[in-house]
Amino acid sequence: MISSTVLIHPTTWFLGGAVLLPFLEKKDKLRKAVLIGIPLIAFTLIHWLPDSFGHVHYLGFDLVFGRVDRLTRVFLHVFTIMAFIGCIYGLHVKETGQHIAAFLYVGGSLGVTLCGDYLTLYIFWEMMAFSSVFLIWYRKKRQSIEAGFRYILVHTTGGLVLLAGIFLRYQNIHDLSFVQIATNGATFADYLIMIGFMLNAAVPPIHAWLPDAYPEASVTGAVFMCAFTTKTAVYVLARGFPGFEALAILGAIMTVYGVGYAVVENDARRILAYHIVSQVGYMVCGIGIGTAMAVNGAVAHAYAHIIYKGLLFMGAGAVLEMTGTSKLNELGGLYKRMPWAMVFTVIGGISISGFPLTSGFISKSMVIAAAGASHHPVLMLLMDLAAVGTFLSVGIKLPYFIWFGEDSGVEAKDAPWNMNLGMAIAAFLCFFLGIFPNYLYKMLPYPVYWHPYNAYHLSETLQLLGFTGLGFFIMVKKLKPEPKINLDLDWFYRKGARVFIRFASRRVVPTNDWANDVYRNIGMRATMALAKAFSWFDWEGIDWTIDGSARGVVEGGNRLRSLMTGKIQHYIGAAVALTFIILILVVLL
Amino acid sequence: MVRLLNYLNEHSVMLKRIFFLFLILTVVFDLYVKRHEIHFFGDAIIGFWSLFGIVGCLGMIIVCKGLSHVWLMKKEDYYDK
Structure with a gap:
């Protein structure tokens, strides 16, 4: 009975695949079969999931690995489709490690989507963070290694906030089940959980990890990352916190904030990363408004967004893979050399901008209309403004400076077939959802x-997009990409860490060294004196009772000394461990 | 496909005219659209979204580029120093 429950959980298959892959490094065909087969199996499985399964009673907690309702199903649907597209796109990648990291990451995301209690959620949540960081490190550049460390530190912090919330909640109500939280009964613990979720959804001011890390990820890694972390966070927010006004306001601000940076950035993948912030803003705002239509809109937008954002990252990734750069100032005129990548990326660009007949049109409009219908004109206008900026920066600016504009003379040819196939499937889905919205609805x-295709809404959209296009061509000279970076809120911890290190090297390390010296001079002498005393005692004839004690004490001293290594990561690790212990004590008391 | 794009590239004047015609048509279309739900004043004004589009677009470029140049823009090795 248990075995069938384990096998029906899609995460099991991805974990199994991750275990299997290292053995298939030499068997290319089998490896590709696993890479394509497992997402397909998962996609089939999710249609057969029972409403509830995988209840485990462990250490006095009720863990629920499978809770399935309509909200779960729609997210599982798009997650498995995206895993399939991503695996096709990454089929040519030889490094098994990247595939393993991607599989663990997708498995974690499906686990979070299916779980019914906070403890299970936390385990899969951390699994996502720790597997996705490898997708950054596999780019193998110095910037990627550093960005990966920042990524994992930020996510560990967010995870600890989430964990603190979970523990406090357990202390308050002795229940860990993951259900909707009433807006009027939310406590401090619930807000901690919400902040933990918001960090993964990249809600400002805790969003900077995203545009910092994603552009440094490997080509295929970024395709996976853009789909799962933020949208899993959208799912848990939709599950736990619909109707929280803070989310509505922050979400609307987010849409404009991300777009604003996208207008000025230079790196194509960083522009797209800022657009994740912006697009997730629509979802967060919809969840915050909390009406049936707004939550529907948020979920529909998450679905559509995963596909077209994956497509855009695949397009920009193809350019990076073939030319070695994704900086707009170094690109231009590529349409003669990479026409297919251009066609697909432009389809992604018009989808994200919400052109009629594309998936963005049928989903984004739902959130905006829901804001209007629930009498939030300011939120509605902010989101319309973000739509203008979206078309400006991804709809026109990005394709214009990569494929048109001045010819840069960069050598390139079209991407491998599997990359183009991945993009083609995503591009097809963009149109399919736009033309048959009921499939998603x-x-x-x-x-x-x-009904998205009503006359007034069509008129509104065509005017907005048309005149934004006009604005672009008026200002095209001003928009010329510049090889610079723009400061964001990650400045505080990137520069702040410098200050901390400087403080550590000037104050903490000398103190540490001083303590070491004191120990070496006093502690060691005391130990040695003790040892001498013992050896004298030993000499006197009772060596069989305390044999080896002297050496033991000396070793103990050395061990204590080696604990104080002066390495910053050890101190951080110790601090994290200490926090865990304190939290556990809080719960126990 | 490359040929098609080359062809379009050579006839950019024609494209421009089509684009302007499209803009005029969208505003004309707005004259005849029935407005079912009016959520705020803008929904009642003909061509409001055209104005919103162009003003929003130009405003956004000016504000963002301005902020970036005055304050936020740094050299690419800024964090390495």
Whole structure:
């Protein structure tokens, strides 16, 4: 009975695949079969999942590995589709490690989506963070290694906040089940959990990890990362916190904030990363508004966004793979050399901008209309403004400076077939959802009464997009990409860490050394004196009772000394461990 | 496909005219659109979204580029120093 429950959980298959892959390094065909087969199996499985499964009673906690309702299903649907597309796109990658990291990451994300209690959620949550960091490190550049460390530190911090919230919540109500939290009964613990979720959703001011890390990830890694971390966070927010006004306001600000940076950035993948912040803003805002239509809109937008953002990252990744750069100032005129990548990326660009007949049109409009219908005109206008900026920066600026504009003379040819196939599937889905919105609408958590193709909405969209295009061509000279970076809020910890290190090297390390010296001079002498005393005692004839004690004490002293290594990561690790212990004590008391 | 794009590139004047015609058509279309739900004043004004689009676009470019040049923009090795 248990075995069938384990096998029906899609995460099991991804974990199994991750275990299997190292043995298939030499068997290319089998490896590719696993890479394509497992997402397909998962995609099939999710249609057969029972409403509830995988209840485990462990250490006095009720762990729920499978809780399935309409909200779960729609996210599982798009996650497994995206895993499939991503695996096709990354089929040519030889490094097994990247595939393993991607599989663990997807498995973690599906685990979070399916779990019914906070402890299980936390385990899969951390699994996502720790596997995705390898997708950054596999780029193998110095910037990627550093960005990866920052990424994992930020996510560990967010994870600890989440864990603190979970523990406090358990202390308050002795229940760990992951259910919707009422807006009027939310306690400090619930807000801690919300902050933990918001960090993964990249809500400002805790968003800077995303545009810092994603552009440094490997080509295929970024395709996976752009889909799962933020959208899993959107799922848990939709599950736990619909109707929280703070989310509505922060979400609307987020849409404009991300777009603003996208207008001025130079690196194509950093522009796209800022657009994740912006697009996730629509979802967070929809969840914050909390009406049936707004939550539907948020979920629909998450679905559509995963596909077209994956497509955009695949397009920019193809350019990076073939030319070695994704900086707009070094690119231009590529349409003659990479026409297919251009076609697909432009399809992604018009989808994210919300052109009629594409997936963005049928999902984004739902959130904006829901804001209007629930009498939030300011939120609505902010999101419309973000839509203008989206078309400006991803719809026109990005393709213009990569494929048109001045010819840079960069050598390139079209990407391998599997990359193009991945992009083609995603591009097809963008149009498919745009033309047959009911396919998506009938999967949404609530019944849908919204018809995107009404005359006024079409008129609104065409005017907005048309005149944004006009604005671009008026200002095209001003928009010329510059090889610079723009400061964001990660300045505080990137420069702040410098200050900390300087403080550590000037104050903490000398103190540490001084303590070491004191120990060496006093502690060691005391130990040695003790040892001498013991050896004298030993000499006197009772060596069989305390044999080896002297050496033991000397070794103990050495061990204590080696604890104080002066390495910053050891201190951070110790601090994290200490926090854990304190939290556990809090719960126990 | 490359040939098609080359062709379009050579006939950019034609493209421009089509684009302007499209802009005019969208505003004309707005004259005849029925407005079912009016959520705020802008929904009642003909061509409001055209104005919003162009003003929003130009405003965003000016504000963002301005902020970037005055304050936020740094050299690429800024964090390495």
